[in-house]
Amino acid sequence: MTEKVPGLSAVVITKNEAGNIDRCLSALTFCEEIVIVDSGSSDDTVERARAHGARIVDHPFESYGAQREFARTVGRSPWLLTVDADEVVTPALADEVARVLQSGPRFVAFEVPFKNYFRGEWIRRAGYYPDRHIRLFQKASCRYDASRPVHERLVCDGPVGRLRAHVEHHTFGSVGRFVEKSARYAEHWALAAHARGRRAGTSAIFLHTVGRFFRAYFIQLGFLDGTTGLVMSGLQAAEVFQKYVRLWELSRFGPAKVQSNE
The missing domain is CATH 1.20.1280 (Monooxygenase)
Structure with missing residues (x-):
């Protein structure tokens, strides 16, 4: 899709993701704002992100939970889409997000199904599918549990829905x-x-x-x-x-x- 979705910020946490960031950000052009929270990249991650029009926020890394929670606070829009640098929002998901937000959702957050890839191959079993995570949520109604160092949990003050379209997760290069x-x-x-x-x-x-x-x-x-x-x-x-x-x-x-x- 080419139109921006009003009231939606994409937030990406990074460190030395030059090999992934272009693919990730190219799929987020439908968002009204793209924010990069970087924790001291020594490669050209930040320069590449700026070329995509992203706003850069520097923040030292303490834990995944704490970094996610900080990133939640810097998005300016009422709705946030959190994405990792090795993830790609599919066109179908971008369209679904736009439709959901335009309809005035009764949910405060949405789970998104993930397709995990290893060396370009979709892993369908061994616990990798279906794999769902809350990635679209109202900023004012949700917050990350910063006490969890890894596999951080989003706490939401309201009902959570489910989207059907996928994020492609290229975590296993x-x-x-x-x-x-x-x-x-x-x-x-x-x-x-x-x-x-x-x-x-x-x-x-x-x-x-x-x-x-x-x-x-x-x-x-x-x-x-x-x-x-x-x-x-x-x-x-x-x-x-x-x-x-x-x-x-x-x-x-x-x-x-x-x-x-x-």
Whole structure:
């Protein structure tokens, strides 16, 4: 669509996303405003975003939840569409968002279905589809729980609806990219879990890791996707393994000693 949707701001949080940002922002031209909340990119992410007419806001990164909540506050429109740099709003979703907002919705937020891609291939099983997240919401009626370091939760004061069109999530460009991203998530998760008093030992590491693989590969039918399903199930288990090993390390040695040896 070519017309701007009045009262809608797109908000994108970034750091070193030069490889993704053009594709992401090119799909957001229907929004009245595009805001980039950047946490110190050292590549040309910011310059590329400016070329798309985005407003740039610099803000240091503390956690995913805190960054999302800050980003929520800087959008100027009453409705916000939050998008990650490795995500693409499809034309069908752009049209659906426009129709919903023009009709005066009775919901304060909407869940959007995601199609997750690995090296360009849509992952249909192993827990990756259907995958829904609240991404369109009224700024005044919703807020992020900043206490959650990863997989942040949006708290809404009102009913939440569902959209049908998809966001394309190109999060898995390579195994290396997945592992790098998982390590960041694991670090934030373990630090927050340790601060809440959680501990991990042999049984927790083993049971959570094996359980995650079993669920993804067998219960969520990852085995039907052949080698790709095996890889994606294994990577999920590896992320869980990192989380609990990191928590075990913090539990045994303490944050100060762990950080002093890094």
